Amino acid sequence: MDVRSELSEFLKSRRARLTPEEVGLASHGGQRRVRGLRREELALLAGVSVAHYTRLEQGNSDNVSPKVIDAIARTLRLNEDERAYLHRLAHPPQARHEAPRVRVREGLQRVLDSMEHNPVFVLGHHTDIVAWNRAAAALVDLAAFPPERRTWSHQVFLNEEYRLMLGADWQRFAGEHVAYLRVLLARNPEDPRLTAHVRAMRDASEEFRRLWDEHDVATWSHRDYRFVHPVAGELELFGETMLLPGDPDLSELELLVAEPGSRSEAALRYLASTTDRKASAELT
Numbered sequence: 001m002d003v004r005s006e007l008s009e010f011l012k013s014r015r016a017r018l019t020p021e022e023v024g025l026a027s028h029g030g031q032r033r034v035r036g037l038r039r040e041e042l043a044l045l046a047g048v049s050v051a052h053y054t055r056l057e058q059g060n061s062d063n064v065s066p067k068v069i070d071a072i073a074r075t076l077r078l079n080e081d082e083r084a085y086l087h088r089l090a091h092p093p094q095a096r097h098e099a100p101r102v103r104v105r106e107g108l109q110r111v112l113d114s115m116e117h118n119p120v121f122v123l124g125h126h127t128d129i130v131a132w133n134r135a136a137a138a139l140v141d142l143a144a145f146p147p148e149r150r151t152w153s154h155q156v157f158l159n160e161e162y163r164l165m166l167g168a169d170w171q172r173f174a175g176e177h178v179a180y181l182r183v184l185l186a187r188n189p190e191d192p193r194l195t196a197h198v199r200a201m202r203d204a205s206e207e208f209r210r211l212w213d214e215h216d217v218a219t220w221s222h223r224d225y226r227f228v229h230p231v232a233g234e235l236e237l238f239g240e241t242m243l244l245p246g247d248p249d250l251s252e253l254e255l256l257v258a259e260p261g262s263r264s265e266a267a268l269r270y271l272a273s274t275t276d277r278k279a280s281a282e283l284t
Helices: 003-015 039-046 050-057 066-075 080-090 106-114 134-139 152-158 160-187 192-204 206-212 263-274
Strands: 120-123 129-132 222-229 233-243 252-257
Touching: 003 050, 003 080, 039 050, 039 066, 050 066, 066 080, 080 160, 106 120, 106 129, 120 134, 134 263, 152 160, 152 192, 152 206, 160 192, 160 206, 160 222, 192 206, 233 263
Parallel strands: none
Antiparallel strands: 120 129, 120 252, 222 233, 233 252
């Protein structure tokens, strides 16, 4: 990712969201030549010089203090995810080069296999799905895809079966995914695999490209799923994310559960007991 260009485009997009009235400025009527606040107005409200803010919006964050970034974030009314994203763009972390794909530890795979009725996915650092159990396979047939297409990006945007399962919830899920992917890229902007992944998805999906160009950012640790499964029908599930700090080549584990005693729980048990799809440990 070109951090300077992303910093510039992100600030412009957030400045364009605000109107003078929203921040207490008089509009003085008439047609404004720019959408949203002007640079001069934003700099005034943030308490920084116009020249200082202009350099930042041009992608030059040299000698810009965290205090100034916070002032600009408050003026732009950024939420916590957006504020953290702006800080990472202004002060990028050192590059971290990823190791090749690795198999999960035997102990971690045992954890997955022990959860017979609840779908579990283990993710790498690029939304790649490194491992999953049979219950997860019953939802998404990941074994049917080559390794390079076993990513949530490919499933959300290029797997029509998965898109149909999400149904009316697809737009929300797609937006959340792209917003989180942008956060991942800000954490390691020079990661060649992640940069290549974003580039490939922009080329492969017009919808991905449109959402990416909106510059939304968001993190998540839990979320609700509403699937319409071709076999089990409607499923209401809760997703919980658990970080894996002891596995540097992995990112997180996502566990999907249903409300105890619900129809969705019974459907998960049925799917897991009848599926002939393969878990990751069976792909040898």
